[in-house]
Amino acid sequence: MTANRRAFFRASAGLAAAAAAPGLRLHVPLAMGLAGLGALASQRAQGAGIQDGYKALVCLYLAGGSDSHNWLLPTDTANRASYATARGELAWPTDRVQDIGNGGQASGRSFGMPVELAPLRNWYTQGKLGWLANVGTLVRPVSKADFQAGLGLPAKLFSHNDQAATWQSLQPEGAPTGWGGRMGDILMAANQRPVFTAVSASGNAVFLSGSNVTQYQVGTNGPVAINGAQDGWRAGSSAVPGELRKLLAGSGANAFEAEYLRVVQRSLATSGTLQAALDAGPALDLPSAPITLPAGTPLALANDALARQLRIVARMIAAGPAMGMKRQVFMVSVGGFDSHSFQMRDQPLLMGRVAHAVDWFLQTMQAQGQLNNVLLFSASDFGRGLASNGDGCDHGWGSHHFVAGGSVQGGHIHGSMPVTALGTADDLGAGRLLPSTAVTQYAASLGGWMGLGASDLAAALPNLGSFSGAPALV
Amino acid sequence: MTSQPSPAYVARVAAVFNNNGNGVRGDLAAVVRAILLDDEARGAPPGGFGKLREPVLRVTHWARAIGAHSVSGSWLLTWELETSGQRALASPTVFNHYRPGYVPPNTSFAAMGSTAPEFQIVNESSVAAWINTAEAMAGSGLGWTGSTNDVKVDYAALGSSVADGSLHRLADQLDLLLLSGRMSAALRSGVLDAMAAIPDSTTAASNRARAATFLVLASPEYVSQP
Numbered sequence: 001m002t003a004n005r006r007a008f009f010r011a012s013a014g015l016a017a018a019a020a021a022p023g024l025r026l027h028v029p030l031a032m033g034l035a036g037l038g039a040l041a042s043q044r045a046q047g048a049g050i051q052d053g054y055k056a057l058v059c060l061y062l063a064g065g066s067d068s069h070n071w072l073l074p075t076d077t078a079n080r081a082s083y084a085t086a087r088g089e090l091a092w093p094t095d096r097v098q099d100i101g102n103g104g105q106a107s108g109r110s111f112g113m114p115v116e117l118a119p120l121r122n123w124y125t126q127g128k129l130g131w132l133a134n135v136g137t138l139v140r141p142v143s144k145a146d147f148q149a150g151l152g153l154p155a156k157l158f159s160h161n162d163q164a165a166t167w168q169s170l171q172p173e174g175a176p177t178g179w180g181g182r183m184g185d186i187l188m189a190a191n192q193r194p195v196f197t198a199v200s201a202s203g204n205a206v207f208l209s210g211s212n213v214t215q216y217q218v219g220t221n222g223p224v225a226i227n228g229a230q231d232g233w234r235a236g237s238s239a240v241p242g243e244l245r246k247l248l249a250g251s252g253a254n255a256f257e258a259e260y261l262r263v264v265q266r267s268l269a270t271s272g273t274l275q276a277a278l279d280a281g282p283a284l285d286l287p288s289a290p291i292t293l294p295a296g297t298p299l300a301l302a303n304d305a306l307a308r309q310l311r312i313v314a315r316m317i318a319a320g321p322a323m324g325m326k327r328q329v330f331m332v333s334v335g336g337f338d339s340h341s342f343q344m345r346d347q348p349l350l351m352g353r354v355a356h357a358v359d360w361f362l363q364t365m366q367a368q369g370q371l372n373n374v375l376l377f378s379a380s381d382f383g384r385g386l387a388s389n390g391d392g393c394d395h396g397w398g399s400h401h402f403v404a405g406g407s408v409q410g411g412h413i414h415g416s417m418p419v420t421a422l423g424t425a426d427d428l429g430a431g432r433l434l435p436s437t438a439v440t441q442y443a444a445s446l447g448g449w450m451g452l453g454a455s456d457l458a459a460a461l462p463n464l465g466s467f468s469g470a471p472a473l474v
Numbered sequence: 475m476t477s478q479p480s481p482a483y484v485a486r487v488a489a490v491f492n493n494n495g496n497g498v499r500g501d502l503a504a505v506v507r508a509i510l511l512d513d514e515a516r517g518a519p520p521g522g523f524g525k526l527r528e529p530v531l532r533v534t535h536w537a538r539a540i541g542a543h544s545v546s547g548s549w550l551l552t553w554e555l556e557t558s559g560q561r562a563l564a565s566p567t568v569f570n571h572y573r574p575g576y577v578p579p580n581t582s583f584a585a586m587g588s589t590a591p592e593f594q595i596v597n598e599s600s601v602a603a604w605i606n607t608a609e610a611m612a613g614s615g616l617g618w619t620g621s622t623n624d625v626k627v628d629y630a631a632l633g634s635s636v637a638d639g640s641l642h643r644l645a646d647q648l649d650l651l652l653l654s655g656r657m658s659a660a661l662r663s664g665v666l667d668a669m670a671a672i673p674d675s676t677t678a679a680s681n682r683a684r685a686a687t688f689l690v691l692a693s694p695e696y697v698s699q700p
Contacts, residue, residue: 063567161573173575176584203559204594209579217597224557224602228609228688235612235688236629236681239671243664244605247693250660256526257694259581260596264605267598335566 054373055450056317058310058330059180059207060358061168062380064338065160067393068400069386069431070347072131072413074420075099075112082421086386086431090343090393096294100124103131103413111413115294116351119359123404128362128371130408132471133415134398134426135442136382136435137166140466147428158395160338163381167439168207170463180329181210182460183447188213192324195270199316201309202333216270218316220308222278223271226264273323274316281319284364286311293352306334307357314364317374327450337380343392354378362404372406375449375474377442386420386431397428398435401442407449407474414471437471438463444470483514524700526592528571529558529604532697536611539651540687542627550617550624557603559595571595605692612688633683641669644683648690656700661693 070092074080084091097112098121105111113121123129137154146152155172156162162172169175181198188194188210198208199216208215227234229248234240248268252258286307290298301307309332320328334357336350358376365371383399398418404410415437418426426434440461447457448470458464490508494501509515527535533555536542544550555561565571572594577583583590610616615626635643645665649657657665668689669682690696 160567161569161575173573174577174587174589176577176579178579181579200597204597206579211580214580215597217599219557219599224599224606226602226605228605228692235609236684237668237672239668240685240688243668243689244692247661247664247689250694252694252698253656253658254524254698254700255582256524256590256698256700259578259583259590259593260526260601260697261694262581263596263598264601267602270598271602338567 054321054326054370056313056320056328056330056370056374057180057183057446057450058313058332058361058374058376060354060376060378061164061202061205061207061331061333062337062354062378063164063333063335064380065163065382065384065395066337066350066378066380066399067339067343067347067384067396068380069383069420070114071117071351071402072111072113072133072400072417073097074109074417076108076110079109079420082419083386086420086422088388090388103411103417105133105413105417109417111417114348114351116348117355118294119355120402120404123359123362124411127410128406128408129402129404130410130473131413132401132403132437132442132473133413133417134383134433134435135401135415135437135439136398137163137170138435138438138440138467139463141438142434144425144428144434147434157397158382160381160395165206167379167381168205170440170461175206177209177211178205178207179443179447179460180207180331181213181215183210183450183452183456184208184213184327184329185210186452186456186460187327187329187450190326191328193273195266196274196316196320196323196325196328198329198331199313200331201312202331205331205333208329208331214266216266218274218312220305220312222312222315223274224267225271225275226268229268277319277323278315280322281315282368284311284314284318286360291352291356293348295348297349297352299349299352299356301356301360304353304357306332306353307360309333310357310361314361314368317365317370318368329450339384339392340389340394341391358404366406375403375405375407375446377401377403377446377473379439383433385429386427386433387422394430394432396432398426398433403446403473405474409472409474414473438467440464441467441470442473445473449474483512486512524698526590526596527697527699528592528595529555529560529607530562532604532691533607533611533616536627536652536691537625540627540632542615542625544617545622545624545626546617546619548624550619552617554607554616557600558607559597559600559603604697608691609688611691612684627687629683629687630680632687633679633681641666641682644669644686648686652687652690653693653695656695657690658693658695661689661695665689 073092074083092114096115098115099112100121101110103111120129139154140152142152154166165173165175169178184198188197191197196216198213199218200208201218228244229241231241248264252261286302288300288302290300293299313330313332339346365374378401380399383396384393385396418433422431428434440463443461444457444464447460487508491505492499494504560571572591574591575589576591576594578590578593615623617624645662649655665686668685672678672681
């Protein structure tokens with residue numbers, strides 16, 4: 001195992017040189033910005049008015065690059081025709097599309113969603129779900145000419161792991177913090193138990209890591225207890241629990257042991273508290289009776305991995321205020337979106353799973369009286385190209401995402417829907433579209449809702465200054 | 475590069491000053507290059523060489539070294555490491571269970587910009603699950619045939635080496651087989667104390683072996699590889 005050479009040279013080179021290169025070299029300016037972040041955190045938390053109530057931001061990560069061209073599609077005659085021409089066999093059949101109207105886009109345009117997304121469409125018509133059109137990773141606004149010249153582009157475009165990292169942290173793979181965690185750094189001072197500020201139900205992801213905030217992993221049934229550390233007769237002896245606790249309390253003989261033990265100790269220190277808080281809260285069981293999806297497929301939410309993640313998030317949100325939490329960031333994820341092949345076979349089920357799991361979550365939050373305090377947003381590595389490769393489509397860039405919650409400016413398509421055709425000014429080839437809104441701007445809107453002011457947002461989103469404004473999602 | 479370069483590092487750089495390789499003394503460019511490109515400057519992560527061992531290796535090492543056997547003959551371990559984050563042959567994506575470029579945030583590795591890929595599956599849930607799995611490994615085994623655990627160790631046989639009361643011999647054996655002699659003083663005393671607390675009985679030898687094995691499998695030494 002060797003040191004990351006690029007990071008080594010970046011750190012040892014003059015900071016001024018790195019700071020002079022806008023956008024691309026985010027690592028060092030970020031580190032410089034973060035130097036003061038912890039110190040100012042408590043002041044900012046006060047200043048941002050975090051004395052009010054409770055808020056939870058929930059990232060729904062669609063892993064693999066979701067083809068959102070089929071989640072939000074044109075229904076007016078002219079645009080439907082160009083969509084159908086561009087997409088070929090990937091075009092969603094018109095008899096399985098439900099209209100949602102103009103969405104506030106250019107006059108004469110209308111849009112729809114597949115019938116598989118009907119539960120989400122319900123929330124849209126209630127004004128609790130909104131779309132953000134054509135959002136993608138951007139260092140700064142770029143044109144098609146810039147793309148063709150390779151100017152000012154995000155590093156490693158079209159690479160799964162790097163774009164996933166960029167969506168989550170504004171930097172390619174290897175980033176030390178994510179913007180969810182960086183926001184958590186500012187917000188954690190408002191929480192009585194800062195350890196639960198940034199919670200993942202889905203595995204390690206840079207999104208939730210900050211300079212001070214560490215991602216906290218929770219299982220779908222709650223925290224995992226270390227059975228052998230509980231007093232009693234374990235592994236042959238009643239002395240074992242005490243001895244195990246002693247062994248796990250150390251600091252290790254090398255860096256690997258040290259960092260591993262830190263995680264173990266955090267697990268031991270928190271699982272009891274969290275389990276007690278969850279037990280005192282509502283069970284929020286998922287329905288086990290299967291829902292029949294439009295294609296006839298049965299879906300039992302109680303067995304669905306995404307629904308189970310959203311359930312533990314819902315339970316933690318229900319228990320949050322009682323644990324003295326005021327601001328939390330959560331992450332759930334679902335995979336299978338990398339539809340190079342079998343797209344028309346697989347997309348309906350993926351849509352159904354997301355739509356019903358999110359619907360259950362929103363209904364549950366509403367029943368708990370928390371809907372206005374929750375904001376769920378979707379994210380993915382990238383969109384995909386409009387053009388079919390014969391069985392699916394390939395990695396793209398700009399994609400449409402949705403936000404849902406009681407505070408959302410719903411029933412509206414924010415940003416600018418592109419023309420769904422090949423050969424436009426936005427088409428970079430094979431219908432991969434140039435994004436018109438940056439992930440940075442998307443994040444700024446979400447962070448503003450969480451209570452971050454302008455300077456906080458600039459600190460958490462280092463290239464925010466390259467863009468003007470943010471979509472009014474809430 | 476470092477606040478405390480080793481004497482050897484300093485000596486290597488000094489040697490370049492004395493002779494840049496072409497018989498020239500005082501070639502500062504060569505000296506700068508020697509400082510920047512020395513193995514110690516570039517390659518040494520905090521704490522030195524090594525890695526965290528992935529769950530699959532933790533199980534296979536135990537099975538081979540201690541001598542586990544499969545009741546069914548088919549080593550029914552399919553789901554055993556799911557909760558530890560590494561269900562073998564079933565990574566969630568084409569990118570394996572963890573990426574080579576993974577830098578664990580909020581760690582000494584992140585401060586150095588060092589990758590530690592195996593940490594991508596280390597979190598509060600998976601570390602707890604590993605220790606619970608270790609308890610099963612030290613108990614009635616892993617996997618299920620339909621009527622019994624499948625992959626198991628005969629702890630009675632292992633414990634027979636301490637039937638004469640010499641607890642040190644078992645500690646030494648586990649140190650050799652599972653830790654390559656890296657058993658820390660703290661682990662050794664914990665293992666001995668746990669075994670000594672078990673009163674003599676017909677099952678004492680087996681229970682002593684189980685207690686000792688569990689503590690070793692759950693120890694930080696076992697999951698790291700220097």
